[in-house]
Every structure is written in C-alpha cells, then in structure tokens.
Amino acid sequence: MQLSDIDFSEHLAKYRDHEVVIIIASVGKAEEEWKEQIVCGICGFPQDGAGECPRCRLEIEEKAKELRARREREAFFREIEEIARKAWEDFDQEDPDIQSADMG
Numbered sequence: 094m095q096l097s098d099i100d101f102s103e104h105l106a107k108y109r110d111h112e113v114v115i116i117i118a119s120v121g122k123a124e125e126e127w128k129e130q131i132v133c134g135i136c137g138f139p140q141d142g143a144g145e146c147p148r149c150r151l152e153i154e155e156k157a158k159e160l161r162a163r164r165e166r167e168a169f170f171r172e173i174e175e176i177a178r179k180a181w182e183d184f185d186q187e188d189p190d191i192q193s194a195d196m197g
C-alpha cells in the first residue's frame with residue numbers, strides 16, 4: 094500500500110492476517126497549499142502571497158482621494174468663511190458709528 098510517496102507496506106506487514114483500520118485525518122493544510130490560500134486580513138481578498146492587498150490598496154487610494162477632495166472643499170469653505178467674517182467685522186466696525194450717530 095502506498096500513499097503519495099510513502100510506502101506503508103513495511104508497517105502493515107506486521108498486521109498480516111489482521112483486520113486493520115487505517116485512519117487518515119487532516120491535521121492542517123500543507124505548507125505550500127497554505128501559502129496559496131493567504132487572504133487579506135482586512136477584506137478577505139485572496140492573495141498570491143504575503144504583501145499588500147491590491148483591493149485594500151485601491152480602497153486606501155480611493156479614501157485618500159476622497160479625503161483630499163474633502164480637505165480642498167473644507168479649505169474652500171474656510172476661505173469663504175474668512176471672507177464672510179471679515180465682511181462682518183467691517184460691518185461691525187461701521188455699526189457703532191451708526192449707533193453713535195443715532196445717539197448723538
């Protein structure tokens with residue numbers, strides 16, 4: 094009896110004329126097989142080997158792009174806010190004159 098390149102004949106010889114039960118149980122995946130089955134720990138995308146996950150990298154790039162766009166929008170709104178604030182400050186500075194004019 095032979096399984097892959099392991100010959101059991103020698104071991105089984107001593108059980109000649111006996112009924113034997115051979116139990117074959119999996120105790121884990123073989124090293125090579127295991128390497129092929131690497132999946133990304135974040136998204137579960139199957140990978141060829143250890144390293145950066147292509148799907149996650151894409152997602153990170155997308156997020157970075159979004160973030161950059163948001164930063165630009167925020168900067169734009171901050172600029173508008175700044176302009177609006179300055180306009181209000183100018184208005185506030187004019188205000189006391191109007192009030193004092195009313196009072197006087």
Ligand SMILES: [Zn+2]
Binds near residue numbers: 133137
């Ligand atoms: Zn991933």
